[in-house]
Amino acid sequence: MEEIIISTLQRAMVAGTPLLLATTGEIICERSGILNLGVEGVMALGAVTAFIVTMTTGSPWLGVLAALAAGMVISIIHAFTSVTLQANQVVSGLALTMLGLGLAGMVGKPYVGKPLTIKMEDITIPILSDIPYIGKALFSQSPFFFMAVGLALVSWFFLQRTRLGIQIRSTGENPKATETQGVNVFLIRYMSVIIGGGFSALAGAHLSISYSKSWIEGMTAGRGWIAIALTIFALWNPGRAIWAAFLFGGIFVAQYLMQPLGISPNFLAMLPYIATLLILVLISLKDPRKLNAPAMLAAPYKRGER
C-alpha cells in the first residue's frame, strides 16, 4: 500500500510538471489580455525541437534551450496577429495550434519511435527527500519539476509584487487606461505572449526528453487544452496554479490506476474540464468579482479609439 501511495504521488508530480509549465505561461499571456489557444501546438513544437537537438548534440540542456527559443519564436506569429493586426485571437490561436502540430509532425518524422539514450539526472535534495511518503515525490525529481515550480513562484512574484507585474495586469484589465499612464501596451503584450510561448515549449521539452524519452506525433495528448482549462481553474494566479496543476496531474495518473476497477478512463479524462466548469459555476454563484478574469481578455486594442 505504502508503495502505491508513494509511486502515485511521484507520478502525479511528474504528470503535473508540463501542465504547470504551460499553465504558468498561459496565465502570464492572459493577464496581459491576450488569449492564446496555441498552447497545444507550441508544446508539440517544443517537444520535437528538444528531442532532435538533444539527440543530435547529446546535451539535454541545449535541447531545453532550443525548445524555449522555438516556442518563443513561433509565438511571435500570435503576438503579431493579435496585437499588431488586432485580429480575432481565437482564430489566430487555433491556427497556431494547427501550425505547431503540423510543423512538429513534419520535422519529427525521421525521429518517430527512436529512443533517447541520453538521460537527464534527477535532482535529489538531501535530507528533505528522506521525509516519509512525500519526501521522494517532492524532493527527488527531474530538473523540470523544480523548474516548473520555480518559474510559477517567480511568475507569481513578478505579477503581484513588481511594477512590471502591475503593468502587465493593468494591460489585461484596461489597455487604454494603461497606455495613458505611459506604458507601452504593445510591448507588454508582445513580451507576455512570447514568454507564455516559451513556457509552453518547455512543457513540451519535458514530455519528450524527460517523461517519455521519445517522440511520436500527438504525444502532447491534449495537455495544452488542459493547461488552458487550468488557467481558469487557477483563477489566473500562478501560485494557485501550482497545486491545481499537480491535482490535475493526479487525475491523470488516476486514469491508469482506476482502469482495473472498471471506471472508464474517458470519464477521468473529462474530469479536468468538469472541475473547471464546476469552479466557474461555484465562484460565479458566490461572487463573480472573485473570478479575477482579466476584463479585456481577448478584446483587441486599437489606439486612438474612444
Added chain:
Amino acid sequence: MWITWKAPSPNNFNPAADPGLMRMPKSRGGCPATLMKKIQRLEMEGISKSFHGIHANKEISLSVGSGEILGLLGENGAGKTTLMNILYGLYQPDAGQIKINGSPVRITNPMESILMGIGMVHQHFMLIQNHSVIENIALGYKDTPFFFPKIKIREKVASFSRQFNFTIDLNQKIWQLSAGEQQRVEIIKALMNGADLLILDEPTSVLTPKEIEELIIILRQMKADGHCVIFISHKLDEIMNICDRVVVLQKGSIVGSADTGKTDKKTLARMMVGRDVVFNISKEKLAKGQEILRADQIHVTGDMGLPAVKGVSFDLHENEIFGIAGVAGNGQRELAEAITGIRRIDSGKVTINGKDITNLSPRHIYDHGVSHVPEERIRFGIAPGLFLYDNAILKQHHLKKFSRRYFLKYNDVKTHTQGIVDDFKVLTHSIDNQIRNLSGGNIQKLILGREISEQPRLLVASHPTYGLDVGATEFLRHHLLKLRKQGSAVLLFSEDLEEIFELCDRIAVIFAGEFMGIFDSDDERLCEIGLMMAGSKRI
C-alpha cells in the same frame, strides 16, 4: 493644506534611472534637447482633426506659458477633449504642429508626452476598475520602484493625499468607489507626477465645493512654481477664479479668447453658447401633492461588505424636488442604487404610490415609473459599443411602443431616438453612431433624454448636470422644474450645493450613511450645511 507641497523638479527627473523598463519610449518624435528641458512655452499651431469627415478641431492655435493657467471653454462636443488628446499623444492631428519652447515636436503616444513633461487628468477616468487605489497610483507614478511598488510608495501616497484631505483606504478597489472618490484618485495620480504642463479635463465635475477649493490652492502653488496648466471646466465660477486667460471653442474652432480679469461670466457664456444664459433660475412655489416615494428605515450594505446606508427614512411627494447633499462616498450611491433596484436592501421598506417595491428588479421598479440617471454614465448609463438608438431604449425595449413579440420595431425606436437627439440637442452626426464616439456631455444628454422624456413618476438623478455645458445645464434645470410642475417627484443627488439650493424644495444632508437632518430649502439652519456634511453637526 498644501503649503508643504512642492512639485518634484522635473530637472531632476532622469528617465535613465527609471526602473520601469517598459516606459522607455523610442524617441521617434522631437529632438532630444527639448525632451529634458522644462516646458517654458507650449504652442499648438493650426491643429485640425476630423472623425468620419466631420471636424472636431479646425485650425486651432493656442499657447500657454510657464506660470500660466489657461482655461478652455466650449459647449459639449466643441472639441476640447479631442484637442487635449492630441496634445497628450492619444490622437494624431490631421494637420498642424505642436511646439515646445519654440521647437516643433511630434507626440505619437502618451509615453512621449509624459517624458516631455505633460500630465493629464482625463474626463473619463483612466482607472483600472479591478485594481486597488494604490495599484492604480503605482501604475502612473513615475518614481514607482520596480520591486514591491505597492509597499514602497504607500507612505508617499498616504501623506500626499492627506494634504488633499482625501481619506481613503488605499486597498479599496476602484469599482468600490463612488464617482467623486474616483475623481479624487485621478487628480492625485496626475498631481503626484508634478508635470511641467498639466492638463485637467473637467477635473471638478463631481467634487464638492470644498474639494474644489483645495484643488485650486494646489494649482495656484503649481503656477507659482512655474508650471503650465490647461484647465477645462463648465463651471464658469472656478474658471474665473483660477484661470489667467480663457480660450473659447465652438464647433471645433476658436471663437474668442479673453483675460479673465477683463471679462465676466455672462460674456464668456455668450461667447460659448451664442446667446445669453440665465444662471440663477427661480422656481415657483408649489404645494406638495400626494406622496410618491416613502423610504422607511433603509439599511444597505456597501461594496466593502460594511453598512453604507444606516436606517434612512424620508418621503417624497408630487411637485417636489428632494435633494441629498453630502461628500462623495457617504452612502449616496448605495442609496440611489437601493431605491432603483440595483442593490439589495438589507432591511427597511421602499414604497412607490403606496406599493411595496423593496428589492424588486430594476426593470419592475422602472415599470412603477421610477427612472434613474446613474452617477457613472459610462459604466452604468450606456452600452458604449451600441448605437445611439439602442442606448435610447435601454430599459424600455420591452414596452409595446418599441417591440412586437420578439422583435424590436426599429423604425419607431429610431424616430424616438431622433426626438431625444433633437429635444436635448445631442451633438452627433447621426443616430447610427456608436455612443462611445460622442463627447462626454452629449452622452449625458442622451441618458437624460432617455430617462426624462417618458414622464417618470419619480426621477432618481445622481449629479444630472455632470459634464453638461452652461447652456445644457440651464436647459436641464428648467426641464427638472417642468417635471416638478407636471406632478413628478425628483430625488436629486449632487455634490454641487448651488444646484441643490437652486432646485430643491427640501434638502437632506447625508454623512456616513445617515441623514444629519432634513430641511426645507429656506430653513436658516442650512447655513451650517458644511458642518453637517463633515459629520460634526446633527439636527
